[in-house]
Amino acid sequence: MRLELKGVRYVYAAGTPFEVEALRGVSLVVEPREVLGIVGSTGSGKSTLVQHMNLLLTPTSGSVLVDGVDARSLQKSELRRRVGLVFQFPEAALFAPTVEEDVAFAPRQLGLDEEEVQERVTESLRVLGAGEFARRSPFALSGGEKRRAAIAGVLAMRPEVLVLDEPTAGLDPATREDLLALILGLREAGISVVLVSHDLDEVAEVADRVCVLHEGMLHAVGTPAEVFYKEPVQAPATVRVVSLVKESRPEIGDPVRFEETLDALRTLQGI
Amino acid sequence: MTSRSLGQFYPVASPVHDLDPRAKIVATAVFVVGLFLIDSTVGLLFVAAALVALVAVSRIPAGTFLRLLRPMFFIVALTVLIQVLFSREGATLLEWGILEIHSGGLRLGFFLALRILLLVSSAGLLTATTAPVALADGIEDLLSPLRRVRFPAHEVAMMMTIALRFIPTLGEEAEKIKGAQAARGADFSRGGPLRRARSLVPVLVPLTVGAFRRADELAEAMESRGYRGGEGRTRYRELRFRKGDAFALAATVLVLLVGILL
Numbered sequence: 001m002r003l004e005l006k007g008v009r010y011v012y013a014a015g016t017p018f019e020v021e022a023l024r025g026v027s028l029v030v031e032p033r034e035v036l037g038i039v040g041s042t043g044s045g046k047s048t049l050v051q052h053m054n055l056l057l058t059p060t061s062g063s064v065l066v067d068g069v070d071a072r073s074l075q076k077s078e079l080r081r082r083v084g085l086v087f088q089f090p091e092a093a094l095f096a097p098t099v100e101e102d103v104a105f106a107p108r109q110l111g112l113d114e115e116e117v118q119e120r121v122t123e124s125l126r127v128l129g130a131g132e133f134a135r136r137s138p139f140a141l142s143g144g145e146k147r148r149a150a151i152a153g154v155l156a157m158r159p160e161v162l163v164l165d166e167p168t169a170g171l172d173p174a175t176r177e178d179l180l181a182l183i184l185g186l187r188e189a190g191i192s193v194v195l196v197s198h199d200l201d202e203v204a205e206v207a208d209r210v211c212v213l214h215e216g217m218l219h220a221v222g223t224p225a226e227v228f229y230k231e232p233v234q235a236p237a238t239v240r241v242v243s244l245v246k247e248s249r250p251e252i253g254d255p256v257r258f259e260e261t262l263d264a265l266r267t268l269q270g271i
Numbered sequence: 272m273t274s275r276s277l278g279q280f281y282p283v284a285s286p287v288h289d290l291d292p293r294a295k296i297v298a299t300a301v302f303v304v305g306l307f308l309i310d311s312t313v314g315l316l317f318v319a320a321a322l323v324a325l326v327a328v329s330r331i332p333a334g335t336f337l338r339l340l341r342p343m344f345f346i347v348a349l350t351v352l353i354q355v356l357f358s359r360e361g362a363t364l365l366e367w368g369i370l371e372i373h374s375g376g377l378r379l380g381f382f383l384a385l386r387i388l389l390l391v392s393s394a395g396l397l398t399a400t401t402a403p404v405a406l407a408d409g410i411e412d413l414l415s416p417l418r419r420v421r422f423p424a425h426e427v428a429m430m431m432t433i434a435l436r437f438i439p440t441l442g443e444e445a446e447k448i449k450g451a452q453a454a455r456g457a458d459f460s461r462g463g464p465l466r467r468a469r470s471l472v473p474v475l476v477p478l479t480v481g482a483f484r485r486a487d488e489l490a491e492a493m494e495s496r497g498y499r500g501g502e503g504r505t506r507y508r509e510l511r512f513r514k515g516d517a518f519a520l521a522a523t524v525l526v527l528l529v530g531i532l533l
Contacts, residue, residue: 016335017283056450077456085454092444093451095476105473109456139480153455 001160003030007062022048024216030192037207038196045216046196050163054083084159088166091146094138099149102138106157124152144175163194180206204236204256225254281399287329288400292409294516298523299397305527314533315385321526329400343391347384354380403435425501448474
């Protein structure tokens with residue numbers, strides 16, 4: 001599906017001295033089957049933005065469109081199933097006695113029959129490599145395991161767009177790699193993924209397009225190469241290295257992903 | 272984000288905000304006791320006028336202040352209703368089946384409603400104009416004479432500070448968890464009371480687990496910064512009782528005396 005945000009403005013605590021304008025007119029599109037990276041510094045409005053994608057927050061002004069239809073006209077439960085949102089530190093919302101039960105929460109809310117629920121639970125846990133601790137208490141797991149369980153809990157709704165808010169924050173490298181592989185796998189399966197992250201390197205690795213959010217406004221949108229080569233100071237490590245090489249060897253091009261960059265460097269004569 | 276409600280600090284600059292927290296706490300306590308010594312509606316109205324003036328001085332917008340009081344409106348309405356329906360004093364104003372409304376009931380209902388509103392308003396004004404930390408400092412200082420009988424004044428005040436400090440934090444956490452569960456299809460407004468109570472389980476369990484985790488972390492953080500209790504601890508913000516504070520206290524007593532005599 002195609003998810004579009006049109007001129008979304010959002011004001012927290014409107015009409016009090018604590019009023020904050022978190023988004024000041026953001027327009028962007030999540031195309032079908034793409035990984036859209038959203039980057040920006042702390043307080044730039046990333047988390048507020050993603051909560052508009054399933055209307056957990058309704059825009060103060062502006063609109064959200066699902067395949068061209070105003071999302072407000074859709075059933076809330078329907079919208080939340082189609083746009084799966086994984087909050088930052090989603091493990092904080094684990095609550096059931098076992099991981100299995102927790103993952104089953106969302107499909108049960110959808111009113112599916114028990115057989116279908118079990119099938120989805122098994123499937124989600126498998127995709128996240130969480131099958132082995134399905135019967136354990138979520139509170140007895142390691143940080144990385146908890147994160148896997150929590151993401152499985154959203155994936156079990158079989159969303160068409162999966163929104164991940166800082167999914168790799170505070171994770172060990174192995175789980176982080178697994179999650180990035182998962183994102184690419186989901187895209188192959190036809191699901192769009194929105195990846196919010198502070199980590200430019202991981203965004204460079206998996207994103208088809210990147211949005212830069214700055215103080216509640218869209219600062220730049222484009223392919224990772226377009227966005228990151230425009231301002232190589234705030235760019236992934238690969239782009240910064242290539243930018244240095246480029247001064248004497250412009251033929252290196254604009255590689256962004258790690259493997260791509262290695263290949264480009266290898267093919268350069270005299271290195 | 273967080274809804275504004277009773278007891279929330281409203282940070283603006285005003286002469287009321289500037290008063291020593293001890294003066295405000297004592298004045299509020301005196302005010303609350305004084306309210307129960309006033310037995311005429313005229314007296315209450317006089318005190319109410321003084322409180323309205325004080326709210327104006329505190330620079331809290333009238334609408335915001337009324338919104339802070341909103342949680343009390345149900346109790347006030349109930350009080351009035353009970354008085355009006357069940358009091359059989361004074362002239363009969365209306366008779367309709369078993370319902371009888373008497374002038375005495377109406378008067379008493381109004382009197383009690385006014386008293387409750389004044390009570391809550393005064394307490395609300397205290398918390399709205401005093402930062403939680405200042406409030407706890409004030410209470411600690413006022414309780415400190417009790418240390419002679421081994422009352423842990425500092426510890427009690429510290430617990431209050433921590434509790435107050437973490438109310439918004441837990442509120443935010445609850446909002447986040449509610450959001451996360453709503454994203455998984457939870458609906459907190461559907462069904463009867465039982466179903467709605469059950470729908471809160473996925474919020475309350477993680478919230479409780481989180482609160483205990485936070486308590487552990489806070490205890491560790493405090494210990495690692497050398498916290499050992501009240502003994503020999505100094506303050507960054509020293510409390511100073513100034514002329515203005517004495518004046519505010521005297522004015523409170525005076526207003527109450529006039530109210531009692533009226």
